Each structure stands twice: as C-alpha cells, then as structure tokens.
Amino acid sequence: MSNATPDFNSQHFEVAGFIREVFGYMERFKGQLFVLKIEDDLMSHPLFPVLMRDIAILHKAGIRIIIVPGTRNSIDAQLKAWELESSFYAGVRLTSEETLPHIEQASLGVAQHIMSHLTASGLRGIQGNWVLARSMGVIDGIDYMRTGRIERIQRDILDQLLDEKFVPIIPPIGWNKLGHAYNISSTELATELCKYMKVGKLFFIGNQNGIKLDGLVTGKNTKYLEPTESGVISAMDVDQAKELLELNSDQLDFAQMDYLMNAIHACEAGANRVHLLSGEFQGSVLQEVFSARGDGTMVYANQYSSIRPAIMEDIPDILRIMQDYIDKGFLVPRTQESISEKLKDYVVYSIDNSIHGCGALHEFENGMAEVAGIAVAANYRKSGIGDAIVRHLISVGRMKGYKTLFLLTTQALDWFYHFGFVDGTVDELPPTKRDHYNKKRHSRILMLPLDK
Structure with a gap:
C-alpha cells in the first residue's frame, strides 16, 4: 500500500501530465x-x-x-x-x-x-x-x-x-x-x-x-x-x-x-x-x-479548444484525468467498461487534440438527468475548463428537454452553487438513482430545475 500523501499524488499527476503534453507537442x-x-x-x-x-x-x-x-x-x-x-x-x-x-x-x-x-x-x-x-x-x-x-x-x-x-x-x-x-x-x-x-x-x-x-x-x-x-x-x-x-x-x-x-x-x-x-x-x-x-x-x-462528444479512443485519457479525483475520494471509481457502456453520455474538452477535461450527462426517468464525472487535468484546474464543461452540459440538458438536472458531490458544493444548483434530498432523486444511493458515502444532493 502506498504511503504517498494527496499533495504528493497531485504533484505527480501534474508532472506526468506536463510530460505527456510536452512529448505530444514535440511530435x-x-x-x-x-x-x-x-x-x-x-x-x-x-x-x-x-x-x-x-x-x-x-x-x-x-x-x-x-x-x-x-x-x-x-x-x-x-x-x-x-x-x-x-x-x-x-x-x-x-x-x-x-x-x-x-x-x-x-x-x-x-x-x-x-x-x-x-x-x-x-x-x-x-x-x-x-x-x-x-x-x-x-x-x-x-x-x-x-x-x-x-x-x-x-x-x-x-x-x-x-x-x-x-x-x-x-x-x-x-x-x-x-x-x-x-x-x-x-x-x-x-x-x-x-x-x-x-x-x-x-x-x-x-x-x-x-x-x-x-x-x-x-x-x-x-x-x-x-x-x-x-x-x-x-x-x-x-x-x-x-x-x-x-x-x-x-x-x-x-x-x-x-x-x-x-x-x-x-x-x-x-x-x-x-x-x-x-x-x-x-x-x-x-x-x-x-x-x-x-x-x-x-x-x-483554426479551432483551438472545444467540447465534443467522447469517442472510444478518449477512454484512457478520461480514466487518467479522473484518477486523481478518485484517489482523493471526490469521484467514485470508474472502469473502462463502465465508461464504454455510457460513452454517448460523455463529453471531453480538447485542446490541440489533447484531452484536458471530461464530464457526463446521464439520463434518468421523470425528465431528469445527472451531471457526473466532472474532472480536469491537474495542470489545467484554474483554466476555466471545468466551468465550460458544466455550462455545456446544462445547455445540453435544456436542449434535450430535461426538467431537472441533479448531481451528487462530497467536496464541490460551493462551486456548483454558482451555476444555480440548490440543495436537494434523496427523496427528490429519480427512483432508480434513489435505490442505488450510497448511504455510507453520504454525498450531498444538488438540483437544477430547467423548466423555469
């Protein structure tokens, strides 16, 4: 078992991400x-x-x-x-x-x-x-x-x-x-x-x-x-x-x-x-x-950065970007298979054909959808990429006619508040999500009505 501290892990991800980026640009x-x-x-x-x-x-x-x-x-x-x-x-x-x-x-x-x-x-x-x-x-x-x-x-x-x-x-x-x-x-x-x-x-x-x-x-x-x-x-x-x-x-x-x-x-x-x-x-x-x-x-x-639908080739980058959040307990673990099954729900933020952020919008019953898997590469977290992804997913939710978006979070309450999300309860979740709510993790629930 590793004894590395969270700060050390963050630095490790940042350095590794920078090295990948340098080699990508050199080529x-x-x-x-x-x-x-x-x-x-x-x-x-x-x-x-x-x-x-x-x-x-x-x-x-x-x-x-x-x-x-x-x-x-x-x-x-x-x-x-x-x-x-x-x-x-x-x-x-x-x-x-x-x-x-x-x-x-x-x-x-x-x-x-x-x-x-x-x-x-x-x-x-x-x-x-x-x-x-x-x-x-x-x-x-x-x-x-x-x-x-x-x-x-x-x-x-x-x-x-x-x-x-x-x-x-x-x-x-x-x-x-x-x-x-x-x-x-x-x-x-x-x-x-x-x-x-x-x-x-x-x-x-x-x-x-x-x-x-x-x-x-x-x-x-x-x-x-x-x-x-x-x-x-x-x-x-x-x-x-x-x-x-x-x-x-x-x-x-x-x-x-x-x-x-x-x-x-x-x-x-x-x-x-x-x-x-x-x-x-x-x-x-x-x-x-x-x-x-x-x-x-x-x-x-020409196009420098954009949010686009994820493709199969993006999955290793999505897993790489999420891993730091998973290690800190901010996100629940994902696998290649679980992402692949719902790949159509995912978007990525691409800069010069390199992936630096991701997120997903999962559809549920009762006109509801979940904002999930928001993650940004360690050396881009103050760049506005996370904001852009969330705003994009909200726009997609409106375009698809969802009545309400919801999300589960343990650490990012204040950040999501500034998008208009408000506190919700387990009872307000769609039934299939409510039945699988992890009481041990005890995530806070936020809601964003879209029909107002």
Whole structure:
C-alpha cells in the first residue's frame, strides 16, 4: 500500500501530465515553421542569452525557425548618437535620405547580435536580405520618403536555407529592383512572411506579457474569455480579437492594438497561431510552445479548444484525468467498461487534440438527468475548463428537454452553487438513482430545475 500523501499524488499527476503534453507537442510541431519577431530592447536584458538558448532548443527539436529583429530602439539610439531627427506618422517612421544609412547600420547590427547568440547556442544563423520593397510614396499629403512596403519575399531561397538547417535572420530592410534600400516595418515583415511561407506559429516577443482582460469591454463573442492567474487573456480566436479591437480602442495601447491587428492579418494570411509574450521571463517561449496555456496571449485561426462528444479512443485519457479525483475520494471509481457502456453520455474538452477535461450527462426517468464525472487535468484546474464543461452540459440538458438536472458531490458544493444548483434530498432523486444511493458515502444532493 502506498504511503504517498494527496499533495504528493497531485504533484505527480501534474508532472506526468506536463510530460505527456510536452512529448505530444514535440511530435505535433516537428517540421513546422515558427516566425519569431524579437524586439531589440530585450538584447540588454539579463535573460536574453536564455531566450536564445530556448530558441536553440526549439530548433534542435525539429522546428524550423525564421527570426525578424525589431529594431526601433537601436535605430533611435543610432540617430540620437548622430544628432539626427526622426519623426513618426500613424506609428510609421518617416525615413529621410540622411537617416537611411544609419537605420541600415542599426538594423544590421541587431541582426548580427542575434546571430552571434545563435552561434553560441550551436545553431547556424544566416543574415540576409530576401525582401523586395517599394516606396510608400505620399499618402494623405505625408511623404514617407525612404520608408517602404514589402512587394515580395524570396520564398525559394528561404525554403532552401531552412532545408539546410539554417536559421534565417531577416532585418527590416528591403530593396527595389534598382538596388535602392527602404526601411520597412519589422512587424509588417513578420506578418507578411505568413503570406509567403506555411507558418505554424508567429511570435511577437517583447516586454508585453500578453493582453490583460481587466478593464476591457467585452461583447457577445468575448464575454466568456478566461484570464490566466496573472490576468492575461490566454487565447482568443480571430472574431474575438476583432471584437476586442472594436470595443476597446480607448483602453488598448498602441502596441496591443498593433499586435491584435497584425495577429488577425497573419491568421487570415495562413498562420495557425499568433502569440504575444514577454521575453523577460525565463522559459516563456518554451512554455508557450509546449503547453496549451502559456504565459502570453494567443490569437488562433483554426479551432483551438472545444467540447465534443467522447469517442472510444478518449477512454484512457478520461480514466487518467479522473484518477486523481478518485484517489482523493471526490469521484467514485470508474472502469473502462463502465465508461464504454455510457460513452454517448460523455463529453471531453480538447485542446490541440489533447484531452484536458471530461464530464457526463446521464439520463434518468421523470425528465431528469445527472451531471457526473466532472474532472480536469491537474495542470489545467484554474483554466476555466471545468466551468465550460458544466455550462455545456446544462445547455445540453435544456436542449434535450430535461426538467431537472441533479448531481451528487462530497467536496464541490460551493462551486456548483454558482451555476444555480440548490440543495436537494434523496427523496427528490429519480427512483432508480434513489435505490442505488450510497448511504455510507453520504454525498450531498444538488438540483437544477430547467423548466423555469
């Protein structure tokens, strides 16, 4: 007999679940292309070498990587050193003939700095210019001079370099067919790569640790967004991102609005995921890649998480997730056979095709149904998954026309109260459930009328 304490068992389940998750994501992302825009103000941060090492870990795990350096701070410092003026209009730098050589020098310097760190981590970085650009010209009376727009990215060269295990570093300088240089936006460059390359993930890595939900106005699509423990919106789809932009033009700062707009554009261009996260926290990139709930904010184009009917292949995961609850006495034991017999009653919460929560709605006589088997993987219990499953089962109960839902619980009374459940008695249970009520376990009974 094991002498392990409940806390030790919880930690064991959490660690084991995390290990499974990491291996699952490693297999999923192997061979995919990640584009990383890295802000240059991180280069002076003590953890910058750690960030570069973590990027090397991604590459060694079989992930293909392109890096786009953000260069705004380095350009500002270079121009200040030469006592040159630089102005912006609508967030875009106006590049004069006089400032362009200094902007080029600063941009190439940032790329070289990143490449030296990649080399120190055992990677083969390669810096080059594979971007064709054209002048922005004059817009609404504003002459953008030597600021340009991207015309084309030389995908064939980048594909060849990626196949040869290089990490291309693309500074935000473009050239026209006559060899004239243009200063281009690094954010635009990172986003445009999603149009030319098949990008699995696009990262904006700076000092913003995601977008906080507190203080934002929410609407129909965003009212159920769940923040992390740090208050950050963990994930949203493109429609939710558009709604936040529309409703919060006064609450979001320029950087957050710029991220959301470019995240939407990148997803619409073909990127699966776009992440905003801070490079000032150790391991933030690895956690964002190898965990379904990282530290940053993610905008996704395709389905990221969903509650769906359980299938036979889900049964081992359902048993795995339930086991910690069973060990603590929160749930009665289930077997593969007992779940299989009532599989049509079960739903699972799936994130990137991994199961992290489950629940069931069992039909009884007298227009009643039981909410049962609610369980969430140990490392996702503060993610809102349990709430989502219960709300889904209540919705299913209404859709099927049940008059009353009920449940039996020993530890989660207060949690179920906030869904509208109220105290009930054994006599109120449907006859077949009442006849099998375990008096020794003495579970509390909660009821939720649906016909009101």
